[in-house]
Amino acid sequence: MPTCEVCQQPANQICGGCKLVYYCSRPHQKLGWREGHKFKCCAFKIQYSDTLGRHMVATRDIQQGEMILKEKPAVIGPRISCPAICLTCGKNLDPKEYTSKWDYHKCSKCNWPMCSPECENAEVHKPECKAMTDRKYKCDIKYEGPNKVQAAYCVISPLRVLLMSQSNPLQYENIMNLESHLEDRINTPLYLVLKANLVTFIVQVLGLPFDEETILKVASIFDTNSFDVRTADGTKRLRAIYLTASMMDHSCKPNTRHIFMGDEHHLAVIATVPIAKGDLITATYTQSLWGTLDRRKHLQTNKFFDCECDRCKDPTELGTYLGNIYCSICNNPFSPNADGRGAMMISTNPLDENVPWKCERCDHFILSKQMVWGNNALKQDLYKLNKSDPKQFEEFIEKYSQTLHPSNHLVVQAKLALVQIYGNYKGYSLADLSNALLRRKIELCHELLEIADKLEPGWSKFRGTILLDLQAAMTVKTKRDYESGKLTKAGAQDELMESMVLLQEATNILRVEPYMKDTLEAKINDLTNFLDATAAET
Template sequence: MEYQKREIPQCEVCQQPANQTCGGCKLVYYCTKAHQKLGWREGHKFKCCAFKIQYSDTFGRHMIATRDIQQGEMILKEKPAIVGPKMTGPAECLGCGKRLEPQKIGDQFDFYKCSVCNWPMCDTKCEKAEVHKAECKVMSERKYKCTVRYQGPDRVEAAYCVISPLRVLLMKETNQMQFENIINLESHLEDRINTPLYRVLRANLSTFIVQVLGLPFDEETVLKIASIFDTNSFDVRAADGSKKLRAIYVTASMLNHSCRPNTRHIFLGDDYHLAFIATMPIAKGDPITATYTQTLYGTLDRRRQLKINKCFDCDCERCKDPTEYGTYLGNIYCSVCNGQRSTPASIGAMLVSTNPLDETAPWKCEKCDHIILARQMIWGNNALKQDMKKLSKTSPREFEEFIQKYSQTLHPSNHLVVQAKLALIQIYGNYKGYTLAELSDHDLKRKIDLCHDLLEVADKVEPGWSRFRGTLLLDLQAAMSMMTKREFETGKITKAGAQDELMESMVLLQEATSILRVEPHMREILERKIKELSDQLEMAENGNDVVVVE
């Protein structure tokens, strides 16, 4: 028998035999720690990653794993190539991006204005911010003065549409390489050029850049930059809601979309670093995917949103499945079979699309021959969405009534029912008048049941360590701990029973911690919750009362 000689890895620096692998990419070896540090400084830090970008006729440029990636691993951390305001929105500072509050100036309210270009800002510090210097200079040279002023708290300003594209165009002189990186991204301008929005941009944005500021760009280049933003930018939001911006990340733009992604993203720090976390194990050679839409939407809404906003028709495995992995997120009961159900609790047959990749395809019952036209399905879906928009967001009653009202029409995991259940989970235990301590036993159990319902949905459409799963686990753990406290105090369970239930809560909390500890501002909260639950377990073990701290 012949044995194949095993190749001995060589040190990336000195080419001598090596047994220490790079902890990041796992692709190169070093003979010593010293050579690992040297190799890092000499250039490996610029190519150390667990992925590569490749091209195919089907997917274009996309990202695949170059090694096995573990669940919870940070795959990519990237600084934005450009950050700026959204196309329209309330007045915000062009220095730090915060939403602005008016100040009393003389006998009226207005914003502080940049002393040079007159754009609303926070203060003198922000008007001198690096990000504002180039645009301020070019506007002042052309003697342009912004006319945005305070006109009420709900005022939406369209003038901000010029800022983000302008910042990219000015890069041509200040950062040529980054300008080329951005201009080479996919734009889909040919799909947008004749839309109502881009007709407005041609008149306003292009005129401002070319005629008002006199910059040496043609109309097509200006509109292409705007379209690159619409195709590739990420919405960046501060945790406290004070900032709503958009940013382009060149490498992150290479992630392909999937309606059942294997990553999630977070923003880190004040400089808006974008990090992608693996929500499930990703095998070497597999595509690394993100979602460009809401995973809790049904297929009709997801594909429509992707077509309008990102200019492509999604044909991922989930979109091809008329049942969306058995969740029936976008489906309704067959009115014929539903009318023949023996009891309201029995599961009726569902109407499913005969071709989910064609929104004009008819919908047919899974059991009988009943068919409805696609336009009927779309009209009904839109009508129910309008009903949901009218519901009060601060009280559970209207959401409970919505679920009950449409229980004979919508599957328990239809996307509208899921949204109503998610709203109830957020209200029960968190809103004034509905804190965990104030909830009735019935409502507390309702919250627990709702969490279990949505965890089943999460397992199918956002499997693994998604943010959705993590936050559901936190809500479930808190409600279960409160239920344990009540059952122990009323004698429904023994000390041993309380310990068992609290241990079950601890398991949920530990999984939630594994998922959410990388989220900004979450580590301290999770550590506090673990300590509180550990104290509860110790108290239960000693026979003392179980205390739940909300």
């Protein structure tokens, strides 16, 4: 029988966090927590290997939807360049009228734009403010129109880390021990600019005792390890370093997702699928809906490693053909594959971007540079489309239907845009949609869910949001069909129950997302009421 961690007597109360430690009573569980278990209680451990470096491994079976980690940022601040934001809360600043001219509220000491006197006096701003005012430095950012990007913000986040060397040396050391890849970045155009701007500001303007290598190393640690922090309401976008979460290994088919919680931007890591004891706990450092060429290029350029996950090694991307095109020789109505689709061009070695691409069926091949050029050209076509005009996205899909597989990443992005427009944009609300467009939305949702099942399986946010859209469209369709006599009462109830199943799954996935709880509860109540009303009709 297990024994109590505190008194070594027989125990049957297991720790709900790590599920590795037992206690004989509630008081001993509280005592054990205070005496140190709170620092060890987790479902993972950090390991090191020559191939993976530091990485996170499950120490027990982890359930789907379980929160594995909740962590406060070690440091948080503005991105390298951004519109004017408050240095304390990160809020995007709208100009306010002062003395007959447009400008921002400014810190009374260092003159940086802030949102309020309260943020001006916050603890996070005090060290940097003192460093600047001690040298009589005044920020000169002025309002120059909406969304004007300011490069001056590149100094703030690195400065906050450097100042920790005095205010919090242990945290400073922990951050400085993270991987930087400075040797790979040092001669890039960005870092040549940082040498001129960031280093000059720290050394000459502020007179701080740091050498060029240390300053640039801090900047590189941010670029390698920071998370892009975006609030759910879209008003704030920052970057932050989370010491423990940065240990997660990358995968293009991850088993977790993360969200940001509260005003302090805690990062919560959530299991999207069941994770077995001993398995790697993984996150993605790129976009899951990009093709292999784009994902690996992004990782090489920004994170300085070559991904060799199972998805990257598979020329079909787990059967989705997300990065593939049709063979121009074989793709005609008279020579389809046995499954009815045209033959695809696939990379002869997905881990080498310089190898040729060859048809699955014939001997036709194209050079890698042709594939890259074509991919980039079609991306530019897609990015030029009006984001609120569904006709342009439908025309894009039709225009390239003989070139791009239906689940090519560019087609998928166009379909995702359509799902977001149909039912959500002005003039295209669910009530406004014709029956044909309503069916189109449902069809698109099903197609995207098939992609999600292969690339982001389980409780991913992508799956949850598509389920929510699908459920809403299906419910409206059921109402229309029932009211027009196309559906019997029993048929309508069956379809509504199907919608309820989808909504319940979406709720399981999205209920931890900020601002979603009330929305999900309202949708469940509306659907329940409609079910009840249908059942009551005679």
